Amino acid sequence: MKRIKTMIAEDERLAREELAYLLEQEPDIELLPHAANGRELLELVPLRQPDVVFLDVHMPELEGLQAARMLKASPISPLIVFTTAYDEYAVEAFGLNAIDYLLKPYSHMRLKETLQRIRSRIQAGKAFPKQEARDAIQAAPYPSTEAAARSMRGKLLFDDGDKHVLVDPETILYAVREERVVRVWTAEGQRITSKSTLQELEEKLAGYSFFRPHRSYLVNVNWIAELSPWQNGAYNIVLKDEQRSMIPLSREAARDLFRLLREV
Numbered sequence: 001m002k003r004i005k006t007m008i009a010e011d012e013r014l015a016r017e018e019l020a021y022l023l024e025q026e027p028d029i030e031l032l033p034h035a036a037n038g039r040e041l042l043e044l045v046p047l048r049q050p051d052v053v054f055l056d057v058h059m060p061e062l063e064g065l066q067a068a069r070m071l072k073a074s075p076i077s078p079l080i081v082f083t084t085a086y087d088e089y090a091v092e093a094f095g096l097n098a099i100d101y102l103l104k105p106y107s108h109m110r111l112k113e114t115l116q117r118i119r120s121r122i123q124a125g126k127a128f129p130k131q132e133a134r135d136a137i138q139a140a141p142y143p144s145t146e147a148a149a150r151s152m153r154g155k156l157l158f159d160d161g162d163k164h165v166l167v168d169p170e171t172i173l174y175a176v177r178e179e180r181v182v183r184v185w186t187a188e189g190q191r192i193t194s195k196s197t198l199q200e201l202e203e204k205l206a207g208y209s210f211f212r213p214h215r216s217y218l219v220n221v222n223w224i225a226e227l228s229p230w231q232n233g234a235y236n237i238v239l240k241d242e243q244r245s246m247i248p249l250s251r252e253a254a255r256d257l258f259r260l261l262r263e264v
Contacts, residue, residue: 002028003028004028004051004118004119005032005048005049005051005052006029006030006032006050007031007035007041007045007050007052007053008023009037009038009040009041009053009054009055009056009059010034010036010059011036011037011060012056015083015104016034019083019111020034022108023054023111029115032044032048036059037062038064038066041053041062042062042067045074046074046076049076051078051079052078052079052080052099053078053079053080054081054083054102055067055082055083056083057084057086057089057093058084058086064082065096068080068098069096079118080093080096080098080099081099081102081118082100082102083104084102085103085104085105087103091226091261094209094221094224095222095223095224095225097209097222099114099121099209100113100118102114120206120207121207124207155167158194158196159195160194165190167192169205169208170208170222171187172184172185172210173220173241173245174218174219174223174245175218176216176217176218177216177217181194182194182195182196182198185245187223198217198218201218202218205218208220209221211256212253213248213249213250213254213257214247214250215250219239219247221260223239223240223241224237224238225239225240225244226238227254228246230248232251233254234249234251234254235249
């Protein structure tokens with residue numbers, strides 16, 4: 001059984017101890033020394049190389065969101081689960097590729113859902129590579145088959161006409177069903193025509209942060225910049241790309257998206 005190296009970054013002792021107790025009940029979780037603030041976290045991550053960090057949003061010296069931004073830009077970037085009593089940071093948290101957003105007080109069952117997401121992401125190869133793997137890749141003049149396979153893990157292969165296009169799911173902004181095909185738009189400005197149905201694409205992206213805002217659309221939650229009211233309870237989703245792409249959010253889906261952003 002693979003042990004998931006887990007670190008808690010939390011300045012409140014009781015909250016930290018309660019979370020540690022719940023995590024200790026999981027046979028595949030290996031708890032690492034905790035961090036009491038963001039600066040301690042940045043010092044510990046390179047030394048301990050956790051697979052996942054449970055990160056409080058509000059901490060002394062360096063806030064959790066700031067620490068997450070710095071980790072995202074570093075060579076060692078663990079999966080991040082934000083823990084907070086405030087729901088207004090959810091969109092920003094997902095913009096930092098957080099795998100989940102736990103709103104305090106959360107239940108043991110809600111934590112188990114988070115752990116299942118973590119396991120699925122790690123099994124899909126989305127956890128950061130270990131130091132020896134990074135060193136081997138950097139040292140090799142040509143990538144080995146194993147290194148190439150690692151670099152491709154988690155990528156999606158699209159049949160775009162007579163071409164085959166390999167895409168990192170994290171770079172997908174949204175997908176839309178147009179007549180009998182699905183168009184996929186990426187952050188690099190690519191427009192890919194997929195032979196998959198929208199439902200099939202949604203299933204392939206199940207381990208990532210995608211949401212169905214409309215029956216004809218699939219959106220990457222990490223790229224949402226804002227939700228703009230439209231009419232009759234519906235919204236427009238504005239994305240963070242240079243074009244500030246806008247896609248519809250139905251009234252029914254709006255309730256689910258707001259619930260997701262407040263509760264996950």
